[in-house]
Amino acid sequence: MLGTNTLPALLRDAAERFGDHPAYVEGDRIVSYAELLRLVEATSEVYVNSGACCGDRIVLWGPNSIDWAVAALAVSYAGGVLVPVNSRYVGAEVADVVERTDAALVVVHDGFLGRDQVRELRDAGVDDQVITPMAGLMSAARTCDGLRHEEVTPDDVADILFTSGTTGRSKGAMSAHRQTIGAARAWAELGGVRQDDRYLVINPFFHSFGYKVGIVVGLVTGATLYPVATFDLDETMRLIEDARITVLPGAPTIYQSLLTAPGRAERDLSSLRLAVTGAAVVPVVLIERMRAPGPDGLAIDQVVTAFGMTEAVVATMCREGDSAETVATTCGRAIPGMEIAIAEPRSDSGAGELLIRGDYVMLGYLDDAAATAEAIDSDGWLHTGDIGVLDDDGNLTITDRLKDMYISGGFNVYPAEIEQVLARMEGVADVAVIGVPDERMGEVGKAYVVAAPGHTVEPDQVVAFAKERLANFKVPRQVAVVDSLPRNLSGKVLKTELRGG
Template structure:
């Protein structure tokens, strides 16, 4: 059983051959062709001086080229560092410097920007080679042979660092979470097995490849299962519905916002989305009403919730056959190889097991603060576990506020308000109050009056949980993983 990314790629070419691995931009690439392109690119990397263990940053949107650039990094013995496609040149220069990257692969011109020029203007790139993604097929391979790169790929160990994924950085400076090949491959295999993913599946990848949801349970799961992946460069509702209908997409993982957007999309009723069989969503908190509507209105056979984070890609997951109310109200139970427990004093979720990161890049203090002496990763999420081990996330610990002496978890309020007609999206934060210390302020996207929101909450929640203020907004600030940037909301209110 393959336990490195190069081995998984080789096995996929042997097992699935001419079966389509990727379909995008009018191009169909088989598993054999994918291996051929990866080998050619890896030869170019080695010819440029890449050594085993060197870091390669890939700064680009989802595409077949991204996949080739990333897999070639592993095939050449390097360490992949995916970079957020929306980052500025300064942000990428910081990642390049912190990782000591030898190569940076860029899609120059994405969204009309000048990425290569911006990167060169942002910092010293001494000893760093910057490549345009479009130029990879024509890389000079010099005297490096396919046999040489195959030998390098075969020498990659399951315990070698495969990738460094930077946290989303919603609070403070992002940190680089390091994973070994055995972890990246193992978690992708576990996710695929629990989702029942096979070579008959057609998998639309909206999640960005620079995120673990797109890279590990997207690209790597595809290699292990033979599923055909359809990468989407940017999320567009009409294009998403067109691809689902025309290509008979069966697997659609994504952040909750993807499904809520589909549910409210103009023209959805005219589209045939009935091919969808598996939807997997996850965030700190997923609205229960959203799960219900995905089952009823989108008619997705298997709607599964899961919990994971950059530091431990998949921790818990619901299973096929779990009752609807369990799927709607929990993130499922620990996947094979992982353990969960709740700290009795703080209600914090602690996780331990095969897929917890090796540690943060060059930051032993942050690593020690995150992973205790017994190997438990402190997630920063508050939660509960039922008798069967099913996890319910109550909120981020840092999002909890205290109103009149009572602990208030905004997620509970958000779940309630999500059921109000006219509320499309909602986030609650604590803001200063002279009498009570803090009170809730609800930011609401939708067509509903603030007084109606408060009245609805008063009927369904204890008084100390009812938001005292409601602000209507056009959209909530979110990162590309779908998480609401509550620090931005707090900064806007002085909270």
């Protein structure tokens, strides 16, 4: 008996339990849970007819939409493995994922943000036979009767989410069906998400915060999801007011924008009851204002913070009733099924590398046994590369990073990946990238560039070069042309000196 520990089984269970209750609302379009199942079954038949099924990888490239959710769930329904990629990626970045996963199909939302994504894929060398425009997929599904394909098992790989590493090359974190569902179920239970909730999903579906803590949470709870393709402040406030949105997870910048939005006083945002944030340092005053009633606050009943990563979607989370300071200064306690520890605490502070172990730690990295062994030790502890400390109640505070990763607009950015790209620019002899504070994005990239002898490199040229090859959130916002980079005797760049300069 598989129960509801596979995504197809969970979807069928949701259709039976919630029936005509709305699963998604996007503009004037409303899709019930029963209709969602029918759409997924039909779309899975298109996949199978295209030769993509049992264990095949299907890459999904596009913004949040009902069609994205249908296309994603249909991958599992056809017995395949979902590989979502960032909607802001350029064609070359997606082509790399397609090649490394040996994807049978890449489903693409063509025309997003005025771009020609299909052409970008072709220019990057992706075979036309593999490229499937989202519109064509949905059109083909309308002529299908639907298919219930061979059942997957809870231990089968459900999805591969790519995350960059300090070597500069992304790694594909694999999760089983039971893990994807279990993490979503734990998050939903601790947050108290209910069937009558209306959940505004600003977090991108390609990210675990949007896919597992969005789409899958909907299947678990029966909540109604409102997917948002791009964040627009006025539209967000209108949706909250008109749809009476109750659940709004997101990065701290979302709430800061709402609190300072012109015209907020004219909007009724009182329906909001649950906010879950993280991914960056959260000021205590922000949590207080999110909770506060009156014109200076958002009057959100329950505001909590959480910590997770692609390799372990949810590890810690605050609980209802925690103080504003606990919510703002910590990431909460380990969730059920997970445990955390600090390795070799440094000094009297008790700080050390954060270790995570439990049910929702990834199966491993795709085709990279060495990286998997480096990340997860023989006792099952995932070494996060973050420096943290635990208080007496087991609440986690992240204090530093072992790695050079920084967070820009809620997205993890790994400097080595950017350095690899900029090193290919003509006239660049050496380059190092660090994260620097930014009021709006939290942190942005700053590139230190050394010009090759006989060459001149201008900062705007470096930015333009990066924009052609990297997603926008990875593009350095600042560039300094320097004579040399500080290095130690072994040749490693001393980024601590760059940060102090």
